[in-house]
Amino acid sequence: GQQLNQSPQSMFIQEGEDVSMNCTSSSIFNTWLWYKQDPGEGPVLLIALYKAGELTSNGRLTAQFGITRKDSFLNISASIPSDVGIYFCAGHRYNNNDMRFGAGTRLTVKP
Amino acid sequence: DGGITQSPKYLFRKEGQNVTLSCEQNLNHDAMYWYRQDPGQGLRLIYYSQIVNDFQKGDIAEGYSVSREKKESFPLTVTSAQKNPTAFYLCASKPDLAKNIQYFGAGTRLSVL
Numbered sequence: 001g002q003q004l005n006q007s008p009q010s011m012f013i014q015e016g017e018d019v020s021m022n023c024t025s026s027s028i029f030n031t032w033l034w035y036k037q038d039p040g041e042g043p044v045l046l047i048a049l050y051k052a053g054e055l056t057s058n059g060r061l062t063a064q065f066g067i068t069r070k071d072s073f074l075n076i077s078a079s080i081p082s083d084v085g086i087y088f089c090a091g092h093r094y095n096n097n098d099m100r101f102g103a104g105t106r107l108t109v110k111p
Numbered sequence: 112d113g114g115i116t117q118s119p120k121y122l123f124r125k126e127g128q129n130v131t132l133s134c135e136q137n138l139n140h141d142a143m144y145w146y147r148q149d150p151g152q153g154l155r156l157i158y159y160s161q162i163v164n165d166f167q168k169g170d171i172a173e174g175y176s177v178s179r180e181k182k183e184s185f186p187l188t189v190t191s192a193q194k195n196p197t198a199f200y201l202c203a204s205k206p207d208l209a210k211n212i213q214y215f216g217a218g219t220r221l222s223v224l
Contacts, residue, residue, distance in 0.1 A: 003153040031211040042117075042201055042215035088153070092211035099213060101153030 006089050006102025013079055014110050021105040022073040023089035029100075031092035032065050032072035037104070038085050046087075047074070079109050114138065117202050117216035123224050124189065124196060132187045132219045134202030142205040143185035144213060147171060147198045154201060160185055189221060197223050 006023045013019060023032070031050055035043035047058050049065035049072060056063055062075045072091070076083055089102040115136045124130045134143065142161045146154040156169030160179040174193025179185055185204075189196045199220050203213040 003155075006153075009151075033212060035215075040199075040218070040220070042115075042203075042217045045212060045214065048212055090154075090213075099156075099211070103151055103153045 004089055004091055004100050004102040006105060008105055009103070010106040010108070012108045012110065015079060015081060017079055019076040019079055019083075019107060020073060021087060021089075022071060023091070023102045024071040025091060025100070026070065027091075027093060027100075028069040029091035030069070030094040032063070033090040033092070033099070034061075034063050034072070034074045035088045035090060036085050037088060043088055076107075079107075081109050081111055083107060084109050115202060115204055115214060115216035117200075117219050119219060120217070122219055122221045124221060125224050127191045129188055129190050130221065132189070132200055132202075132221070134185045134187065134216060136183055136185075136204045136216075138204060138206070138214070139182070140204035140206050140214075141182075142207075143179070144203040144205070145169075145175070145177065145185070145187045146201045146203065148201055148218075149198050157187065157200075196221055 004023045004025050033048050034046045037043040047056050047063040052069050054065040060077045086104040086106050088104045090099045092099045118133045144159040145157040155171050157175050158177040160166035166177050166179050176188045199218050201218050202216040205213050
């Protein structure tokens with residue numbers, strides 16, 4: 001099955017900078033999720049989006065469900081060293097029993 | 112504590128050997144999933160199960176087998192037919208079919224000796 005197109009693959013930023021990453025697909029999704037994964041651990045859910053156009057925040061994180069239902073983005077404001085990790089998007093299609101995942105964005109934050 | 116427990120954390124397989132990865136959840140979730148994670152790739156679905164005694168193949172089921180005899184348990188066997196088993200394996204569960212959120216265990220890293 002086709003996975004999602006996530007970009008950028010990696011980012012190197014200074015502490016305090018804002019970060020933006022996105023996911024796109026040729027298919028329509030009814031749910032978009034954003035996860036963070038630390039090395040050697042399982043992904044942890046950050047934000048879940050259920051409606052086109054929905055904008056949801058979780059602390060310094062903000063994510064949006066694209067109007068076309070084919071994309072989503074995640075912003076992190078005022079990054080800190082503990083933001084380091086791999087961020088994954090995931091999409092769930094209507095009447096489908098599985099999720100599709102992006103390849104991840106590896107974030108490095110320099111103090 | 113409630114959660115999804117995967118064991119072991121690290122596993123080594125000899126050539127020709129079958130190995131079984133454990134996944135247990137005490138969240139009373141209906142659906143459970145197994146994914147394979149390789150560097151630079153998104154998670155790929157191996158098998159999933161929506162109810163006890165029923166499971167479906169995912170995108171890369173060849174060389175793997177599963178069972179779902181109890182709601183809380185969904186073990187994955189990596190058989191000798193899987194020629195490239197080295198990967199990080201993640202188990203996930205979902206509360207109900209209507210809510211499309213999956214929660215993950217901490218993973219098992221499988222390596223070939």
